[in-house]
Amino acid sequence: MLDSGQMTRDEFREAMKLHALEIIDEMEEDHLNPVAALLEQVMSRRAASKLLKRNSESLVREVLLTLSEMEDFPPGRWLWNAAHPHIPLHAFFRSKRTPVFQVLTLEAMPQLVVLTVEYGLAGSDRIIREEFRLRRDRRSHLGLEQRKVL
Numbered sequence: 001m002l003d004s005g006q007m008t009r010d011e012f013r014e015a016m017k018l019h020a021l022e023i024i025d026e027m028e029e030d031h032l033n034p035v036a037a038l039l040e041q042v043m044s045r046r047a048a049s050k051l052l053k054r055n056s057e058s059l060v061r062e063v064l065l066t067l068s069e070m071e072d073f074p075p076g077r078w079l080w081n082a083a084h085p086h087i088p089l090h091a092f093f094r095s096k097r098t099p100v101f102q103v104l105t106l107e108a109m110p111q112l113v114v115l116t117v118e119y120g121l122a123g124s125d126r127i128i129r130e131e132f133r134l135r136r137d138r139r140s141h142l143g144l145e146q147r148k149v150l
Contacts, residue, residue, distance in 0.1 A: 026097075040097050041090070047102060048090040055108055057089060063106065063113055064092055066134055066142040075101040075119045100127060111136045116150065 002012045030037035051060050064082035067073055078101065081087055094101045104116040113134040120127040133146040 043095040044090040044093040047093040
């Protein structure tokens, strides 16, 4: 948004400040409960590994970035930097920690990607499962074709 002029530098700095504060809060939680943090990390690494067995890392990152660009997709605010290869892929998946975000299935074809995700609040009945159909346009960019709640 900063690059396209939809956001000023001050707005960008404020948004990054809020993002950094959330990360610091999670780091403090991890310090207070290292066993739960380790378990969450192991589960996140496993989720990323399962996706990478059938798909390339660049495709998984592209799909996450496409999800982040959807205005009405709540986990998108945590996926905005998925295209940055220096951030480990497992950092985007959350199994037990609120907010939960998991990619359950990801099937990629040359022009179409179908994926099922779960997201919401851990330990509640407010977990939402959605299926997305993403299709490549003429410039080979992924875009939303269809979305439905399962």
